[in-house]
Amino acid sequence: xxxxxxxxxxxxxxxxxxxxxxxxxxxxxxxxxxxxxxxxxxxxxxxxxxxxxxxxxxxxxxxxxxxxxxxxxxxxxxxxxxxxxxxxxxxxxxxxxxxxxxxxxxxxxxxxxxxxxxxxxxxxxxxxxxxxxxxxxxxxxxxxxxxxxxxxxxxxxxxxxxxxxxxxxxxxxxxxxxxxxxxxxxxxxxxxxxxxxxxxxxxxxxxxxxxxxxxxxxxxxxxxxxxxxxxxxxxxxxxxxxxxxxxxxxxxxxxxxxxxxxxxxxxxxxxxxxxxxxxxxxxxxxxxxxxxxxxxxxxxxxxxxxxxxxxxxxx
Ligand SMILES: [Fe+2]
Ligand SMILES: [Fe+2]
Numbered sequence: 001x002x003x004x005x006x007x008x009x010x011x012x013x014x015x016x017x018x019x020x021x022x023x024x025x026x027x028x029x030x031x032x033x034x035x036x037x038x039x040x041x042x043x044x045x046x047x048x049x050x051x052x053x054x055x056x057x058x059x060x061x062x063x064x065x066x067x068x069x070x071x072x073x074x075x076x077x078x079x080x081x082x083x084x085x086x087x088x089x090x091x092x093x094x095x096x097x098x099x100x101x102x103x104x105x106x107x108x109x110x111x112x113x114x115x116x117x118x119x120x121x122x123x124x125x126x127x128x129x130x131x132x133x134x135x136x137x138x139x140x141x142x143x144x145x146x147x148x149x150x151x152x153x154x155x156x157x158x159x160x161x162x163x164x165x166x167x168x169x170x171x172x173x174x175x176x177x178x179x180x181x182x183x184x185x186x187x188x189x190x191x192x193x194x195x196x197x198x199x200x201x202x203x204x205x206x207x208x209x210x211x212x213x214x215x216x217x218x219x220x221x222x223x224x225x226x227x228x229x230x231x232x233x234x235x236x237x238x239x240x241x242x243x244x245x246x247x248x249x250x251x252x253x254x255x256x257x258x259x260x261x262x263x264x265x266x267x268x269x270x271x272x273x274x275x276x277x278x279x280x281x282x283x284x285x286x287x288x289x290x291x292x293x294x295x296x297x298x299x300x301x302x303x304x305x306x307x308x309x310x311x312x313x314x315x
Contacts (some may be wrong), residue, residue: 012032015032018148023148036095043152044087047087047091048101049116052112053270057129059120061074064123064126076169084158089151095194103300112204114272114280121173124173124174124191125194126173128191130173133199143223148221182250192227192248194245196248197268198275199232200230201272201275203227203229206266207225234253
């Protein structure tokens with residue numbers, strides 16, 4: 001028993017040394033159970049967000065106004081499916097299967113980003129999601145390319161390249177609409193008014209109310225706090241909004257020369273809490289849709305498993 005404990009201490013030291021060197025942990029390395037659990041929760045939540053995030057935009061594929069717009073949107077939504085798959089694979093290296101994770105999502109035991117519980121009411125929302133939601137995702141995810149768990153960091157490098165394209169296509173769509181009729185301009189403004197605050201919520205609660213941040217930073221999973229990333233996003237987005245000619249719906253938003261950053265107002269954190277707890281405008285619809293797709297796909301999974309078993313038999 002004493003030997004085992006001494007052994008664990010050594011492993012813990014090795015783990016901590018790896019983190020301190022900013023080196024990466026790989027799936028076969030020893031890791032504390034809390035680190036593993038935190039990663040499973042975070043990567044699964046991220047994977048679920050990619051998959052559920054296909055729904056609000058998928059809503060507009062059949063109604064895209066031109067073949068070109070439809071092709072772009074289809075490609076974008078397919079990219080999100082790919083992101084989900086990279087991330088589920090990263091989670092599988094930690095010993096949890098994609099089936100288990102999907103079951104946890106549709107049972108409400110795991111979460112996904114609150115942003116996808118808002119509806120897409122106009123076609124301009126496709127542009128706004130690309131610009132603001134993928135833009136916020138980039139701010140969150142670029143630092144994750146250097147996260148301490150290897151498979152997660154490597155998945156993020158590929159994901160971020162595609163996210164930058166998503167952000168550009170959203171901006172390009174909005175720019176086209178802003179050069180159009182007054183009605184199109186009004187559609188863009190109305191869409192930005194609805195998505196601005198939920199986009200700021202994507203970084204999570206203020207640092208003071210984010211009890212897990214310190215541990216995640218000590219483990220090298222997170223490298224920036226929620227408030228730092230939110231600030232970065234605001235600073236990046238304000239000049240883009242000016243270029244587009246849209247107003248960001250925050251009367252407190254202004255440049256602060258002393259800080260060298262923009263000051264801005266706080267989102268409605270009570271609304272955030274409600275949405276996270278499952279009471280947002282589309283939570284029930286999103287999960288019901290995912291559950292239906294999972295149930296409808298059961299025969300495909302069964303057929304694939306039977307085929308794989310047969311291949312093994314004949315091998
Ligand atoms: Fe994505
Ligand atoms: Fe994206």
